[in-house]
Amino acid sequence: MADLQTSLTPTILATASVTGVALHLFLFKRVEVDKRPVSTGASFIVAYFLLALALPSLSAEYNANLPWALIVAGLAWWCLVLSLCVSILIYRAFLHPLRKFPGPFGARLSKFWALNKVLETKCGWYRILDQLQQQYGDYVRTGPRELVIFDSAAITPILGFASVTGKGPFYDSMETSVSTTRDHAFHRQRRKIWDLAFKQSLADYAPRIEEFTSQLLSRIARDGAKGPILVNEVCIHYSYDVMSALAFGDPMGFIQGDSNAVANSVLNNIQNGVDAIGLLLHVPWLMGMLTTFSWAIGPMRQWNEYSEGLVELRKKKRDPQPDLFGHLLDNTDDTRSGRSLLNSECRLIVGAGSDTTATALTFIFVNLALYPQWLQALRDEMDPIFATASFECTRSRPVLDAVIQESMRLHPSVFFGSQRETPAQGMRIGDMYIPGHTIISIAGYQVARDERNFVRAKEFLPERWYSQPALILNKGAYMPFLVGPFNCAGRNMAMMELRSVVARVACEFDITFPPGMDFDAHDYFHRVKDHFIAGAPAQKLVFSKRVKD
Template sequence: METTNMESIPMSVLVLAPLSAITLHELVLRRVEVDHLALPLIVTSSTIYWALVYYIGFFSATVVTASFWIPLWLYIATYRAFFHPLKDYPGPLGAKLSSWWAVKQTWASNFHYHRVQQQLQKEYGDYVRTGPRELSIFDPAAVQPIMGFQSRTTKGPFYDVMEKSLHLNRDKVFHRQRRRIWDNAMKTSLSDFAPHIEMFTDQLITRLREEEGKAVPLLEYVTYYSYDVMAALAFGKPMGFITGQSSDVAESILSTFTRGVNALGLMYHMPWLMNALGVLTSIAGPMREWRDFSVNQMKARMALKDARPDLISHLINNTANNESGHNLLYGESRLIISAGSETVSSALTFVFMHLAVYPSYMHAIRKEYRKHEAEYNCERPLPLLDAVIQESMRLWPSVLFASQRVTPPEGLTINGHFIPGNMIINMPPFTIYRDPRNFVDPDSFIPERWTDRPDLVLDKSAFHPFSTGPYSCAGKGLAMMELRSVVGRVLDEFDIVLPEGFVSEHYFEDIKEHFTAGPPRLLVQFVSTK
């Protein structure tokens, strides 16, 4: 029977509820990482609330629930602000209290959180508290202690989201074993895959020839290229984007990725939310479509008899032939496509845009390419071409997300700063790459700093566009092959012409952070030089 007055609620309940909240915080929330338990906690608390509504009525249930949650929130806020192990590190008060602060800053800055991080460094220094248990570190001396091969840190809760793969897992032993398989696969298959990269570059150039002199969407075209390359790598066949032969399902999947970037730019600050939504979106919707497509493609690839040796065949042959192994392969096929495509497409876009803004380098690369055309191989570096790619990645890294690491239980001392155990630490790449202590004139595009002007690089260890240490990008070699192939061969045939009235400052200021860097959409012309 429903009751609607405070007198009907036993005083012991009103006392026990806040005490239970405090006990929960002290015994569990302070000591256990709950990011992966978000959905069970939400479901459990909601079930308890509605059970109370059924037995004691809406008003009484709300009062009892509030007497638990309000003291819990107040207690957590007090602890985080004044008693947390990171209490002595400077940072905005909102960041100390909740990760929602970073979400708010991302939204308020129109997805320019990398600029927010720059301002934080200027205001608070090299060690800034940017979350309840998170430090953002801008000190290049921290690179090796945090990410190096001898580092005692582990991956942060972000890497528990979605599904298990080489990248998305926090088990050091598993990663080390799986990474060895990936490295061997890359080592033996990259040379064989080079002709396929050149084939897709042929297709891209053919399309540009057809559109010669017309205004074309730069980001869209290089995205078509990168997704086709990665699909061929993961499944043994492309999606047909470059040639215009893609299926409706493939188009829908690409649309899901391109339209979902804003949501990812907000959610990656809160792994618990990504975990919860990952479970829900796997049941139905666009992400379910992507999962089903990738599973079907991988099953077809696994069923091939006498398939040519390539990356995915090496992974299949070195993965257990059981449900767990198959799920790992499904996850890694999605990793290959989603991670490899977005990063390469943004890198290509930025390289082309820098060359269009600074055409003297465009002409110099063309000259260098033609000089070495006879012995050209996308696996081998060309000094100026590689320098331009490096400098573009320094100014605008494809991944703006600062990789999470967790300090060991005993804590970690970096450059005289003691960081307590089990704290999340990260190193924002954009801010570090733009730091004048690391690079002379850091905001300027100067490829010579990677060739004959090494004096313009003050701390080379600060630059790691493919990360560093045991968790560095396994596909670095492949990405560089794609970049060399597309940039060198496209510039051999075309000048890139920007639209009338284009203002480079406005374009680069509009680059957004969606975990990866989000280039603005722009129509450019590819004008033949032959």
């Protein structure tokens, strides 16, 4: 029996090793398995047990010695996995179509290289990209089949309306919505509904935005009388109330302090969980596993259940005020998939719409405290408008919009480069050929700070947007709301909120840093975290009632 086992075992192990290499060559190289992490992992587990069950059928000796069969099955399983990994690593390091593109050697082998850098820098991936651009140039390999591009000439070919690219596998790790779907036909159909909904509801929604801004002013006046205010907190409370009213018909009650325990818990869990997103977006198959099991995981389960409950309440409302959800509800089939889509898109409205606006507001207020001359410039523009009661947050104003745009250029709310995938035949950007099925993204943060696109690119100069256009060399490099068919559907709504809050707060309050504080702007903005949405460091500001001449 021992002789037979000894003679069979090497053959089994060799077969397993060859199978591992074959899996790489004929499956993993050709099929995108990142979006099926659970089923892929389960397949390997099942493979072990199937092999353990099959071994006894090879001979009576194996059948008579079950422990030996289990050991051989385990060895064969490890041979398969190790040979698969070795084949993958050799291919990625030396044979991959991207092998000629510069970049760190570790990045060729695995996205765990990027994950490690994010951990080292405490979610400072954008700072790593700064270093990579300086060291390797405009096209840098940051993953096994991934390129990050710093060349603004690539924006239109990759993100524009005529682009031949599709969305990358990262989007499969999230629940389906108008923003995450990789299906172009579905996106076009769904985006038309969203665009029409915003077009019809923006004018009606402007008075509600002003109501929430009035509540914010009262909150700032009340809390500001007691001392410095944590600006991050009031901004997130404002944006969550506005967007929950837009999505569900009613605010969560954060501004006025009327929020319930569940709403507070949901907000805290979302804010505390963003660092994990900053890590997982570099390994989307891990994020996909998290999304798959969200029904059983505490914070995500709570948010899902809470939002779905609010959706049901909104459906039952009679004569609701105009909101985005009403349009989505009227244009979504009442089926299981339709209800799931509504739930995910309402979470998208509140989550993505709230955090981005809150982050933008936080950075704007910090900049107004840092550059008081622009606070005065805002007042010079807006005081006459408020005096005649002619302010409308739907209308653009030169200085107001310039301050907002310049803050968002230097400090965007989203650092994540929208991921795209090249077509099978590859694509050209100028003289550069990018092979097919390459994951590519534009480093928007770096592009907006590039001297090739903006004069004195790292300086806060709002005048470039209205009185000194010569300071803008390439306006297309400004894309805080993205560009092309997948641009932000809520960009006009976001600008309404920003105009309303910035104009009214600037004209009502002096904004300064706390007394005795030596604010270090470089240190503050260096501590911004990159977890898909930018994480502004906590900052207290003094909002004192303005004394008008």
